[in-house]
Amino acid sequence: MSERNDKVAAMLAADAPAGRDLAFEIAVLTKIERRRFVRETARNLAVATGVALLLGLLMPQFDWAGAFAAGWNVGLAQLSSNTLLMAVLLIAASAAWYYRPRANA
């Protein structure tokens, strides 16, 4: 039984790939980097889209003329405190999510 096992094991090992295959290792690492790049790009795109939408919603309330004429505090005064708070919280949450500690960067 053991002799037969050894024979089968030897036959199975006979066609094994090389112990060191740089091309294969590089292919694996390339795939990992490519996926990471796609994921990061998609995330950045989503964040940018969200910020753009938010700005699009907020900007109509911003008094550009007042801001340039009398200072930014005048322009910002047009925004309700709730809207400002929401924007600050959103930016803080986005930053916290983006810079969170991760197992795989």
Add this chain to the structure above:
Amino acid sequence: MTASDSETAWVQGARAASADDFSQLVRLNQQALRAFLRRLTGNHAEADDLAQEAFVFAWEKIHRFDATRPFRPWLFGIAWRKYRERRRGWRRLLLRESGWAESQATVTEADPGLKLDLAAACARLPAEQRAALLLCLGCDFSHGEAAEALSLPLGTVKSHIARGRRQLAAFLGETP
């Protein structure tokens, strides 16, 4: 430092997002994993593709891996699941069939007798039985490790191996 210590250190490093440590794990395991998948699929290109997918998946999920356990059964388990997922797709099936014919040509060129017999004998075994046999006889897995990798009960793995060995011997023209 033993090989096991090195592996544990590399796993810890990979969990901390070290690509260098993960590449060491790839280097350490690629030969056995690809050999296992080549026998399982009968197609070198598909096997290498599956092995790459398994490594990429392992990298992405390594934070879920329990570092106190051996890495190899976990990795081979991923590869086994990838293989089964791929088998389910009909398009993949067609590709595999055409690839199988190509690989047969390759095997015949390399060694007309022995390899062809073994490849044909392996191909006739049911997938689970083939996988259990390949892990235990071809990759030096214990029955327990094979059971973990294939997500099968230990008894099932043992019976797969006993039955597979008998069938392989019969296919190869030996008396059990």
